[in-house]
Amino acid sequence: MTEGTLPTLTQSAIRGIACKCPRCGKGRLYAGFLDLRPNCEVCGLDYAFIDSGDGPAIFIIMIAGAIVVGCALIVEVKYQPPLWLHAALWLPLILATTLLPLRAMKSLLIALQFYHKAAPGRLIDREPK
């Protein structure tokens, strides 16, 4: 793929889930767990445009909350276990359902931001001609 061609939506989503550069799909996106590199080491794309904000965390909270609360309600209604067992069951599930998909969700939103060329809004000049 040359630098002039843009990836399709499916390519962008796959690159996002794989935590790769949204333009070339080869360079790594992260320098740490959630810290981004300044640019792509393969194609040189400047990552300064990236602004995923709280989007990944919100998606993860909503999905993980539904999973954990649903499971906790089902177990409580069927078995009525003691509270310590609830803590032993759901704390690891909370960690697994929030921390594991967070990198992939953040990079997916970054790839979609790149694909859709999403940027902060700007005021346009509406002077009459």
Ligand SMILES: [Zn+2]
């Ligand atoms: Zn790249």
